[in-house]
Amino acid sequence: MLTIVLATQKGGSGKSTLAIGLALAAKQAGQTVRLVDTDPQATLMNWQTRRGRAEPLVEAVHDAAAIEPRLEALRASGVTVAIIDTAGGVSAATTAAIRYADLCLIPARPSAADIEATSSTLSVARAWRKPFAFVLNQTPIRGARITNAATTLADEAALELADVLAQPFIVMRNDHQDALAAGLAVTEYAPGGKSAAEIGDLWRWTEAKLTGRPLADEVVDEQTESPFPIIFVEQPVQAEKPVIRLASLRDSGPNWDACL
Numbered sequence: 001m002l003t004i005v006l007a008t009q010k011g012g013s014g015k016s017t018l019a020i021g022l023a024l025a026a027k028q029a030g031q032t033v034r035l036v037d038t039d040p041q042a043t044l045m046n047w048q049t050r051r052g053r054a055e056p057l058v059e060a061v062h063d064a065a066a067i068e069p070r071l072e073a074l075r076a077s078g079v080t081v082a083i084i085d086t087a088g089g090v091s092a093a094t095t096a097a098i099r100y101a102d103l104c105l106i107p108a109r110p111s112a113a114d115i116e117a118t119s120s121t122l123s124v125a126r127a128w129r130k131p132f133a134f135v136l137n138q139t140p141i142r143g144a145r146i147t148n149a150a151t152t153l154a155d156e157a158a159l160e161l162a163d164v165l166a167q168p169f170i171v172m173r174n175d176h177q178d179a180l181a182a183g184l185a186v187t188e189y190a191p192g193g194k195s196a197a198e199i200g201d202l203w204r205w206t207e208a209k210l211t212g213r214p215l216a217d218e219v220v221d222e223q224t225e226s227p228f229p230i231i232f233v234e235q236p237v238q239a240e241k242p243v244i245r246l247a248s249l250r251d252s253g254p255n256w257d258a259c260l
């Protein structure tokens, strides 16, 4: 069983939204999925109430000591992917969730406050020697704000960008909010939309990171020696600043202001 935890101290960065999105994308890829809600705010449990008893089911586990046995029970029952949502702030339950995870995904909006707030989660992931990756969420479609956030996160982790940044970044779009309000995930709410495509790609990236399998659309040539399809493109106008282009990014879509 693959266990993924969504964690960051900062509230509102997208832990619950990404947990739900990834859970449905994994289910649609053939996995048997359970969501585990460790947040007393109960965003996932409330989502399930709106949804009805449809897969993937959500289980509430608030006691840190109950997380490991619960995960063992899920594994024994044939679950192949468990996705744990955590509360903002720092808590024993979040620390335990990271301890028993195979991968810690740390969402951050491209803002200084969100990026600063990732450091405590990063410390816990490192203390348990857990693989981790940042997920840039609620981003504009393109622009220097994304590039700057990505490089700041890599600097904070003191690692190469390709090793710490999940792909693609997730653009801010109303589909995410409308899907959750309807008790759906974005891949169910607007299956042909750009948000669904990004979340599907994020699941494929996550699965590849967990299993070590290469991505199907991975392009390895002399421009990219990294294990993930990040290509640095020198911009003639802003030659002093290399622009990071994520190969799986869908470039078109509603403009940033229209998304707000």
Ligand SMILES: Nc1ncnc2c1ncn2[C@@H]1O[C@H](COP(=O)(O)OP(=O)(O)OP(=O)(O)O)[C@@H](O)[C@H]1O
Pocket (backbone or CB within 6 Å): 010, 011, 012, 013, 014, 015, 016, 017, 018, 039, 041, 043, 086, 087, 088, 137, 138, 139, 170, 171, 172, 173, 174, 176, 177, 180
């Ligand atoms: N990519 C996105 N585009 C648009 N809205 C988004 C996106 N991601 C999250 N949101 C919205 O931002 C708000 C906060 O997201 P979410 O509840 O997932 O954050 P959280 O990290 O779980 O917060 P908390 O720490 O309070 O649990 C929600 O209203 C959600 O619908």
Ligand SMILES: [Mg+2]
Pocket (backbone or CB within 6 Å): 015, 016, 017, 039, 043, 085, 086, 087
């Ligand atoms: Mg939440």
